[in-house]
Amino acid sequence: MTRKTEGPGAAPRTRGRGRRPIDEVQADVLRATSELIVAEGTADLTFDRVAKAAGVSKTTLYKLWPSPRALALEAYFHVVSEPLAFDHNTDLRTDLLQQLHSFAQVMQSPVGRSYLELVGASQTDHELSLAIRARYSSERRELAYRRLAEAQDRGEIREHVDVKVLVDQLWGAVYHRLLVPDEPVTHAFIEALVANLLDGVGPAR
């Protein structure tokens, strides 16, 4: 395997036979890819461009990721981790509103738009559909389940409720307005999503 230079910002090679540990390389690649997709979206992302930006060989990229789209999804996960983190302030309503407002903002930015395009393409590309689930959506769902289960343990959600369904009625509802934009994703929409679910829309009991 030929090895290209790792770029001026790379860590000094001190371990093993002079090669950087794989997790360092991986982190560099994800960082470089994140910068690329924030600036330009995922449409034109190729291993060639990532290799140049991260200062690694294309061979390395092919070893670590099955496709540029799989890499894009993983980088996307890293980009949104911080804005989409859940607060843990006991009060579920406050934490959900904070997170959903950030989510709506991310999804309406170019990087969020790129994700919607990947979801779109995945309707006729089974490999991509699997990559989305393996490298993004199932882990995002897991993070939401954890926050909701914590609220359920505290009695903020009734105990027989399947919290998995709430993910589709909150984040899924936002995706629906973004993918088929008959109605806008507004601040009032987000507030209504949370109020409708926590309080119910039926007649007062």
Place this chain on the structure above:
Amino acid sequence: MTRKTEGPGAAPRTRGRGRRPIDEVQADVLRATSELIVAEGTADLTFDRVAKAAGVSKTTLYKLWPSPRALALEAYFHVVSEPLAFDHNTDLRTDLLQQLHSFAQVMQSPVGRSYLELVGASQTDHELSLAIRARYSSERRELAYRRLAEAQDRGEIREHVDVKVLVDQLWGAVYHRLLVPDEPVTHAFIEALVANLLDGVGPAR
């Protein structure tokens, strides 16, 4: 304009200068297109194939629809009108469950799958996105609003609730599980969607 034969099943030409009224032609084309998309989906639908199946000229099709996809969407609307009709039995919960179970069934059939593929393609095709809204989704939303507003008038939904948001938390939640299939659309999922919204998931008040 040249005129081709209208096929053996066509209505007799009795009006005007021997031409069938445009609404009859339109109905024939929609019927023929519906049969094509139920049998084969929308992926390979061309004006050529529709013209042959409906016994009309391609010129007529071009006059009436901007693209095969726009025609497919309108035919799709006709195909699903009956299975997706709303009952009006006073009891909102019963009617919603009936409709949502039918909806889940349609969406998991080949014709529903075709619609998801169109929604997917519309993420990078602005014309198609506009066609989906103009010829399918906004009218489907309108039908749901009407049924929900009726329930609201009867006191089955609290009066300050924006029923538009409920569309995203019911049908939108189903679309979410179909477009990013981390979790299946089951009977229990549909029941939970309705119960969560009508009753709320927060602690009993």
